[in-house]
Amino acid sequence: MAGLMEAAFATDRHTMMKEANGVPGDLARSMAAPLSDWIAQGPRTHVLKAVDPHTDELLGWVCWRRSDETKMPPRPAATGGDGAPQVVPALSQGTDAPHSTVDELEHLTDSDRERWQREIMPPGTACWYIVAIAVAPRAQSRGIGAALISWGTTRADAEGLFCWVHGSEAGRRAFEKAGFTEDDHLTVDLDTYAAAPPGSETGLQRWGEYTFTYMRREPASTLHRNREAESG
Numbered sequence: 001m002a003g004l005m006e007a008a009f010a011t012d013r014h015t016m017m018k019e020a021n022g023v024p025g026d027l028a029r030s031m032a033a034p035l036s037d038w039i040a041q042g043p044r045t046h047v048l049k050a051v052d053p054h055t056d057e058l059l060g061w062v063c064w065r066r067s068d069e070t071k072m073p074p075r076p077a078a079t080g081g082d083g084a085p086q087v088v089p090a091l092s093q094g095t096d097a098p099h100s101t102v103d104e105l106e107h108l109t110d111s112d113r114e115r116w117q118r119e120i121m122p123p124g125t126a127c128w129y130i131v132a133i134a135v136a137p138r139a140q141s142r143g144i145g146a147a148l149i150s151w152g153t154t155r156a157d158a159e160g161l162f163c164w165v166h167g168s169e170a171g172r173r174a175f176e177k178a179g180f181t182e183d184d185h186l187t188v189d190l191d192t193y194a195a196a197p198p199g200s201e202t203g204l205q206r207w208g209e210y211t212f213t214y215m216r217r218e219p220a221s222t223l224h225r226n227r228e229a230e231s232g
């Protein structure tokens with residue numbers, strides 16, 4: 001499953017730039033521990049595989065999680081004077097500032113993702129969210145992603161809960177088709193953070209701008225009501 005994720009992100013420019021500029025390209029190895037945790041976490045964390053019924057080949061997988069409205073998450077390590085949560089830089093681990101420009105990019109993307117996550121899912125919020133999703137490159141655009149997404153949106157609809165996801169550029173369209181809409185976004189100019197331009201093997205002139213889209217989906221009953229209101 002981790003290897004499939006590495007293959008799925010092999011053409012993602014943000015991932016390509018980080019790998020080419022000092023972050024070792026071992027996404028598969030770094031995914032192994034989180035995946036094991038997600039699989040063991042239950043019952044609110046669900047890891048689902050899409051498998052070819054004829055060959056048993058793994059085609060894709062998703063990790064969906066339902067937030068627990070009855071269980072308050074642990075307090076953030078650092079809080080402001082007014083008790084408001086602070087954005088905790090993922091890489092700085094407290095006092096060490098990030099060093100390289102790729103580290104700065106990770107610091108920015110992690111901090112901004114955490115900021116939005118705290119806004120959309122304050123303690124006590126009941127919702128469903130996609131932790132990770134990937135479909136094998138040769139199996140993409142055949143509806144497998146849509147099926148993995150609808151597993152969670154169906155449950156969220158039944159419970160009247162909203163869903164959210166941090167969308168990659170490739171994921172945005174798939175999530176829009178499932179009813180997610182943009183709630184916020186972060187656009188970064190990858191060339192600003194890159195120590196070197198793309199190699200000729202990438203076919204890219206520049207790394208370019210990359211947009212992470214933070215997306216939200218209301219439960220179907222709410223969508224239905226909104227459409228009725230729009231049509232008068």
Ligand SMILES: CC(C)(COP(=O)(O)OP(=O)(O)OC[C@H]1O[C@@H](n2cnc3c(N)ncnc32)[C@H](O)[C@@H]1OP(=O)(O)O)[C@@H](O)C(=O)NCCC(=O)NCCS
Pocket residue numbers: 008009012132133134135136139140141142143144145146147165166167168169170171172173174175177
């Ligand atoms: C995003 C992803 C999971 C979608 O899976 P999928 O099986 O290809 O999705 P579907 O076949 O259900 O397609 C849904 C829509 O997504 C879009 N889409 C699929 N693959 C895409 C790609 N590589 N780039 C851009 N859009 C893509 C298509 O518009 C498609 O709509 P269509 O049916 O009108 O063509 C898959 O492309 C993937 O693994 N991408 C790399 C990893 C990634 O970015 N994951 C998302 C992290 S948030």
